[in-house]
Amino acid sequence: MAVITYREAIRQAISEEMERDPKVFIMGEEVGIWGGTYAITKGLMDQFGDKRVRDTPISEAAIVGGATGAALAGLRPIAELMTINFGLVAMDAIVNEAPKYHYMFGGQMTVPLTIRAVGGGGRQLAATHSQTLDVIFAYFPGLKVVLPATPYDAKGLLKAAIRDDNPVLYIEHSLLYPHKGEVPDEDYLVPLGKANVMRQGSDVTIVSYSRMAQISLEAAEALSQEGIEAEIVDLRSLRPLDMETVLDSFRKTFRCVIVEEGWKSYGVGAEISTRIYEEAFDYIDAPIKRVAGAEVPMPYARNLEQLAIPSKDDVIQAVHEVLGIA
Amino acid sequence: MATQTIPLNQNAEVNSDKLVEMFRQMLLIRRFEEASEEAYAHGQIGGFLHLYIGQEAVAVGAISVLQPQDHIITAYRDHGHAIARGLDTNALMAELFGKSTGVSHGKGGSMHLADVSKHFWGGHAIVGGHLPTAVGLALAVQYQHQDAVVLAFFGDGATNIGLFHESLNLAAVWHLPIIFLCENNLYGMGTAVSRASAAERMVDKACGYHIPAQQMDGMDVVAVRQTMDEVVSTVRSGSGPHFVEALTYRYRGHSMGDAQRYRTSHEVKEWEERDPINVFQHILIDQGILNDKQVGQIIREVNHEIEVAVKFAEESPEPDPEALYQHIYVED
The missing domain is CATH 3.40.50.920 (Rossmann fold)
Incomplete structure (x- = not known):
């Protein structure tokens, strides 16, 4: 067991899943050259190239909706929203498109999509950037909503989310990024929907x-x-x-x-x-x-x-x- | 916007077959829509019902140039596109009737027709909501180095929503193999384009994203096919996105129960005089590709196919009650 941070656990999950499956890629604002606003994706562009670590314009609806389309066609995208608050301008894509397709089209479409976003307060970012919006998203059948509290879960839940065939919203907490905990050296998953x-x-x-x-x-x-x-x-x-x-x-x-x-x-x-x-x-x-x-x-x-x-x-x-x- | 564009290509044998098939498809759409309008009046179809009557040349002409590996996605006025892509009319009508034999097993209805095996990705009811999805389909094509293009249909109304602009920009930035096909039928529901859009030419909206754009006569199936043939070849060869605006018109209201206070019957009549099916029928007869007898035969076949579809829909079972909780998630 290695002791790593919650931040590093997330980075490892992304990196290992991209290593494991060429269909996995990440797209979002500043995920590439910058290395992620919260330094989650640092080094990934060097490791995987700009085809699989894709910087996007500031277009949350197109980030989530675009990833949804790519997922329909068989890829396994990770769409990163810089913060969950920005998810509010992508609400249609997050709650009214991706979680509906499988059901609404009679089971013929699947959306193996992971949306990552950071939420929570405590960093003096004021009213629009500090919200805990979890329940809004959890309201919608068809979407899975998971929120890790430890480095172990951060890694295991994210890997499970990426391998899941459903749209999963994975919400991180920025104050947990430096939090340390034990994480197994070998590959493991934390099942979605198990407390x-x-x-x-x-x-x-x-x-x-x-x-x-x-x-x-x-x-x-x-x-x-x-x-x-x-x-x-x-x-x-x-x-x-x-x-x-x-x-x-x-x-x-x-x-x-x-x-x-x-x-x-x-x-x-x-x-x-x-x-x-x-x-x-x-x-x-x-x-x-x-x-x-x-x-x-x-x-x-x-x-x-x-x-x-x-x-x-x-x-x-x-x-x-x-x-x-x- | 002359309707007399008939430089039919040299290879008469192949092309005349194709032309006859396009004529048959347009008739099939028209008859399908008339039958569903009737079924709606009888209470056999619920919800919204957006008829494609008047716009048939756009779907048929555009989809006629696609290959099986290409992707199609559209908005809620989707019956015509589904038929042009070759979706089974029985299963389409059954979907409108909310039956288990429908293309979406009765879960989607008129606005959500799809057949993944034909790369027909729906049928989407949120205006502009499917455009980012379309961009994502094109990203998957590029990512996997596939020889395919994405054809995304939407209406003039969708060009005023932010999703449209985010989608065009991202497709252009990433140089994706996608054709944005705007069916400009002059009204977003009951609001005329001139009252809703600062730019009245939809093609002008593509300029800001450096996406090549052109207009075409959406009442002329041959013109649509020729334009789209070039555009699709260009996009297939790696040009990045293209934008095409089809100038067209819907004869019926936006959906059922539209009093149509926003336009005159005179205006509707003027467009009906340029009816894409009538005009094309005359061309085919003038060119000697079809005679009256053959046209009559096609009409009978189409009528029969739709009668069969309605009967199939009527006789099909409703979804099983346990379907209520099926397909919320993909189960392991």
Whole structure:
């Protein structure tokens, strides 16, 4: 096992899959000569040439839509959006074209497309560049939406996404790029749509994903000092959603806190808690709590931005509340 | 826009067969559309229904020069293109009827006709939404060094959406083997081109992207074929993208239930006098390629084929209820 960063894990996944299959290529803004705005694709153009590492104009709709057409014709493109926020100008391509073709044309078309984008806040990029838009995309049947929280998952999920025959939106978190973790030396995949129990515990289930799973892990370590053992379920995928793993944990702990960086209204917490109420009502010992981002357009000022993003302390407080500790 | 363009080529044997086949296809489209209009009135077809009547020469002339390995993609007024590509009229009509035997198994309807085995990639209902897809098909051709071109049909209305401009630019920057064929029928739904587009000539919009562009008479199937023959050969030889504007006209409303307040019946009548099928029929008879009896025979065959298609659609089963959850994803 090598210890590498989340950034390096993503780069390795792309490089190894391009090495493995000549039909895999990457296209997006600044992926080539620049090496990626977040340095994910650094060195790939030298390694694979400009045919397979393709710089594009600032045309998000054409990037995703173009990759969709190439996927229809049998290639396995990776379309990179510089940030998920720019996906909003490519919404038609992301949610209304690629995820519809297989179904709408009676199964005769397949779209083996991976869309990569970085999301989340915490870098003082203000309202339009700091959003967590995961649930918007997860709303659409036909699209898979995965979000790694660790270097291990970053690599394994991306490789699985590239090999999947469906359109997959793979959302990274920029604050996780320097995060380090163990990654196997050999080839491996992390199946899409399977949640991960990141930490075992019996007192409360914390359901989270992406960077908030790491924040939850920090909270759990602190809680452990108080004698509270939290179990952490990292969803890894919002669609398909692995409720089995969530419910298995909940039936053990009877208490749940859901932590997400996005806005609370209509969010992941709303979905997960409702499903628990629907499918495990008899196991509920305390009202389910949601920890989520402040419902404001993200402010620029450092202190305000920090107030808007859920923190370790917010998670600890929510766990105290569900356990009845004032 | 003279309709008397008939420099029919030298090789009369081959060409007359081809010309007769084009005539038959135009009639087949016309009759298919008339039959679907009727079925719609009877409530056998739901949703939207965008008829291609009046524009037949464009699809037939343009697609007649393509090879099987070439790719076609179009917008929601797609019946004519599908028929010109040789999709099975039974399966096409069944799709309109929402039956399991339809080309898209009843999941797509009139606007989403496709047959991947014929490289006919749909039938797309979001205006301009298929143009980036078309560019991607062309990228795949170039990437894999295939001897193929992509022919992308769209209407004048699509030239006002950003997707169109992103697609033209990317195709030009990457020098892709694609022909953008704009069917300018003078109205985007009910809004005249002059009220919607600062540039009234669609070809002018290609100039900014350094894409060679030309207009052609979309009511003249021979003119369409000749123009497209040259354009497709050029693109096939590696010229990069081309843009062609077909000047044409739809006789029916945009979809069903269009009061057509945006145009006069006089205008419609004027275009109908240049009807692409009538004009072509006269040419074929004048040239001695067909006689009245042979024309009658073709009409009977076409009518029969459509009657069979309607019957097939009527008698086909609806999709199985379990089809509701099929094909959301490709399963492993």
